Structures are given as structure tokens and as C-alpha cells.
Amino acid sequence: MTNLWTNSLGLAELLPLPEARVLQSTFLLVILVFVVWVLWKIAPRLKRQVDPRVVDVVLLVVSGLVALFIGQSALSLWASAAPNAPTVDVFSQLTSAGLRIVITVGVVAAAYIGSGMLVRAVDRFTTETGGLTSHQSEVFSRLTEVAVYLLAGLLLLSVWQVDVRAFLIGAGFLGIIIGLAANETLSALIAGFTLMFSRPFEIGDWIQVPLENGGETDGIVTDITLFSTRIETFSGKYVVLPNDLVTSNTLVNFGRKGRLRIEVEVGIDYDADPKRGVDVAKRAMKEVDEVLNVPRPNAVLTGFGESAVILELRFWIDRPSSRRRWRATTAVIAAVKHAFDREGIKIPVPQREVAGRDETGGFRVVSDFPDQRDRPDQYEGHDRRNRGDPRDRPD
Structure with missing residues (x-):
């Protein structure tokens, strides 16, 4: 190996000089960098034709072999400086530990490639069947990866002859300690799996969740993880809710069906005809763009007020959100008020009669x-x- 490099560079007579060996080592390093650069340069083209994970593993293995070969050459070059130095040959010195390292690299590479293939298979299956949401598919893919790497880890323990029984005993005690110290975290994790399978809401839904202090918060779901649910309120705030809080309280999903019914009360004078008031209110709501035509808007008489007969206006909106709800409510109130004024239907104000005895x-x-x-x-x-x-x- 030494004669190959020295003769090719024409520096055989200069070998005793350190500068020559430095020059040859630099040349070897340049070759290594060039080969690695070429391999990773062609990687994008290969990934379009072959599984990207396979390409990554192959490039990693090839780069490692090239680096090992050039390292062997550099070691031989510098070892030739000492006449009595033994010849260094890395390839011929693979011991049992070296074989274990090779097997370890192979197992890790196989787990990396296999997990990628399984994840794509899961994604393809969920896309074709439509049985899982994007969030559930993502969680299931992560669990698949964890299972593959766990199996690979157990295999590597046997390769390195680790006492699995002692490992399991230690892991058991460690699990007990972690369970006691991270009770809330584990509760949130279990609640995350519950949300994954029960599917009470999805990303983009408008939900309302009670808080621990007795209040409530509502907003649009932006992210769902195994530990928490993130929502964006309509005032621009981001709220992170532990999953155990979400599953242990009453949750309201306003957008589950993609539409929402809104109720608004209005009073008409006792001297007015209630049936005419109902008809005028219905026609006014039908003219509002924010209101759905199906189901049709409706108005019903709900009771007697102190100075008016109470009508409840009922109408539906699609893709419900807080902004759309208030926009529709404002438009309906304005339309009904204008229609009542046009038809001469009075909306009374509270009145009091004062008399002296x-x-x-x-x-x-x-x-x-x-x-x-x-x-x-x-x-x-x-x-x-x-x-x-x-x-x-x-x-």
C-alpha cells in the first residue's frame, strides 16, 4: 500500500522527509472529501428512483468504507517512516469486537430502512381506507418506528451479550421511579392515546374546554400531540392544554358537523300581530348572506316579557368559528330591525306606570x-x- 502511493506521487526518494508524508496525507484527505462530495451530490437523483432511506444507508456505508480504506493508506504511509515498525492493516485485524460493531451497524441500518418502509405502508393504507385521521396516522407511524427500534435494541443486546434479565429488572425499578415522579405526564400520555382513538375533535375544530380555575376557554385546535392539545383563541392567544384536562372535563365541539345553529331573542309589542312578526323575521333572515338556506332559518314565540312578546330567531351558519358567529348575529339583528321598522312592527322598551295614592x-x-x-x-x-x-x- 505504501509503495503504491509513493510511486504514484513520484516521491519515493522524499519519503524520509516529513513534508512528503504531510503532502501525501493531504492528497488522501482531498480524495476522501471529493468522493464523499460526489456521493452526496448524486444522492437526490437516486432518491427519486430508489427508497430514500436505502440511498442514505448505502451512501453512509460507502462513505465509511472509503474513509476506512484511505485511513488504512495513511496509517501505512506514516508507519513506513519507522523501518522496524509493524505493518498496519486494519482489514486484517477485525476481532470479535469488530464483528459486533459491523453487526450493530447492519442492524441499525436495517431498522432505519425497515421503519421507513413500514411508516410509508401505514400512510398508504390509511390514505386508501380513510379509517384514520392525519393525527392518528402520524401517531400510529411513530409507534411503529418505536416498535422497530425497540426490537433492534433487543437484538443488539443479545449481540453484545448483555444480561437481559438484569437489564429488565433495572428497567422495572426505573419504571416505578419514573411512574411516581411523572404521574401527571403519564396521565397526559394515556389521555393522548384516548383522544387518538375516541376522536372527539380534529385539527381545525372549534372547541370549548373548562379550565381548572373554573373558567372556560375556546378556540381553534391547531395541534394535537400525545401530551397536550394546542388551541388558538379568537383573541390571538395560544393555549396549551394537558390531554388529561381535556379528557376529564366536559368538552364542547362547535364545529363537529361543519355547521352551527345560533339563537337570538327579540321582542315585539303586545299590540302587534305575533304571526306577522314571525313571518317578517323569517323573510329578513333568508336575505342575510351569512345564514344557510338549509336548514331554513326559523322564528318561534318563546314567552311573554314585561313589555313584549319574545321571539327566538334560529338560524344556521357553516364552517363555524367565533368570528363567523358574531358576523352572522350582527347581520341578522340589523336585517330584522330594518324589516320590523319597514313593516311598522314596534320593538318596545321597558315601560313603567307611576300613580299616586x-x-x-x-x-x-x-x-x-x-x-x-x-x-x-x-x-x-x-x-x-x-x-x-x-x-x-x-x-
């Missing part, structure tokens, strides 16, 4: 005009008569 001597009405505040005729007629007002005496 005779046995208390009546009451005094105070005017807002300064010149009329102390006029005698501000008293009730019976009060003036009780006072003996001359204007109330018969002629």
Missing part, C-alpha cells in the same frame, strides 16, 4: 324647566282641592 296626598311632578318648577299647578287636582286652592272653588 289618594290617601298619601298625591305626589308632585318636578319640571325640567326652571320657570315652571314652583308653579302651583304642578300639584294634582285633588291635592289642590285638599289645600283649598281658590281656583278649584265653585263660582
